Amino acid sequence: LKQKSPNAKIERVRAAVVGAGLSWDDLWGRAEQVILFGSYASGCESAQSDIDLICVGDGQRVASKELHLLWVQSSVVNDPDWVTTEIGGHVAQYGQWLKGSCNFARAKPASPRTIARKLHKIADRAGVLGEKWTRLSKPYRASERLKLRRDIQRLAVLRTGRAVPPSPVLDSAWAKEVDKCGWVRGVLSTDLALSNLAVAIVCKYSMPSRNLWKLALSESLPRYSVQ
Amino acid sequence: MSNRDLKKIEAAREAAAELSWHYTSPRTLEADLDILASALRKLPRKLTGIPKDADEVFGLCDILGQLHEARLVSADALSSCSDLEELTDVADYDMGDPEDFATEAENHINDLKAELEKLLETLEAKIS
Numbered sequence: 001l002k003q004k005s006p007n008a009k010i011e012r013v014r015a016a017v018v019g020a021g022l023s024w025d026d027l028w029g030r031a032e033q034v035i036l037f038g039s040y041a042s043g044c045e046s047a048q049s050d051i052d053l054i055c056v057g058d059g060q061r062v063a064s065k066e067l068h069l070l071w072v073q074s075s076v077v078n079d080p081d082w083v084t085t086e087i088g089g090h091v092a093q094y095g096q097w098l099k100g101s102c103n104f105a106r107a108k109p110a111s112p113r114t115i116a117r118k119l120h121k122i123a124d125r126a127g128v129l130g131e132k133w134t135r136l137s138k139p140y141r142a143s144e145r146l147k148l149r150r151d152i153q154r155l156a157v158l159r160t161g162r163a164v165p166p167s168p169v170l171d172s173a174w175a176k177e178v179d180k181c182g183w184v185r186g187v188l189s190t191d192l193a194l195s196n197l198a199v200a201i202v203c204k205y206s207m208p209s210r211n212l213w214k215l216a217l218s219e220s221l222p223r224y225s226v227q
Numbered sequence: 228m229s230n231r232d233l234k235k236i237e238a239a240r241e242a243a244a245e246l247s248w249h250y251t252s253p254r255t256l257e258a259d260l261d262i263l264a265s266a267l268r269k270l271p272r273k274l275t276g277i278p279k280d281a282d283e284v285f286g287l288c289d290i291l292g293q294l295h296e297a298r299l300v301s302a303d304a305l306s307s308c309s310d311l312e313e314l315t316d317v318a319d320y321d322m323g324d325p326e327d328f329a330t331e332a333e334n335h336i337n338d339l340k341a342e343l344e345k346l347l348e349t350l351e352a353k354i355s
Binding site: 072086121124136 | 252254255257258259261262264265312313314316317319320321322
């Protein structure tokens, strides 16, 4: 992992914030905490990586190619259950505090609700992709396929009780996986319909059959619904 | 008037009409926006000014940016698109409530649909 000084990281983040049309001074003054997460926080960023930032407090969210900025209320991050969510666990494990300090517990295993939410997201993405496959553009299919594969990997990590690593770590693990279809089948083995659909999209990159995506949307999705 | 051009406009109208008012799934909204982008990309180039190399490259907001440069849609259309793109992007962190997502998306979708309807009427008038 690349090591950068805190000042170098702050300068990189500042450039991305200003590049997104925001005032750095305003953001810095407004946020109780400024937390870098994702690939930049872990030092495994590439030239294509965006900067992922959580600010604690109230402010304007941003999602651009360069910057993903989320604002989270202090009551949320101070809730002991936050570290059992996917993003809370990730931040607790990999986050770097540019302002303020980590005042919540280290990462805890994901809650059953977090696992159910992840399964719901996987079933939803796979079902929608299957349903609309023939009408979607090729770049969109490719991008959603990547997201689906990463979400399946995140699910596998969450089930082990660990925090999800940044995407480049997932991509590297995937590249090394010898039996990719077998691995996907294994992770989703409790849901045959979803497993078959995910294998068709992620491994074979083929048009999923109508039967597969209909089952995912009508049976798998409701099964993992969480309030 | 070219029937082929009219068919392309009609296909874009159908894709815009398929945008629902109420999306609780960011994935469904994103997919429908991609389908809409593909339909807009196929609109007659002589009317829209969208370059040929836009095929499979530009997203919906880029296409609307081109249409805005050609003075065919207002800045509001671009802004609604950017807001929707941002909303679906942030929703990927899975921190929010689906109903809050639907409520927030609704206004932007309404604005975008209204802008697209005006655009397609303008294009129809131009080729008739």
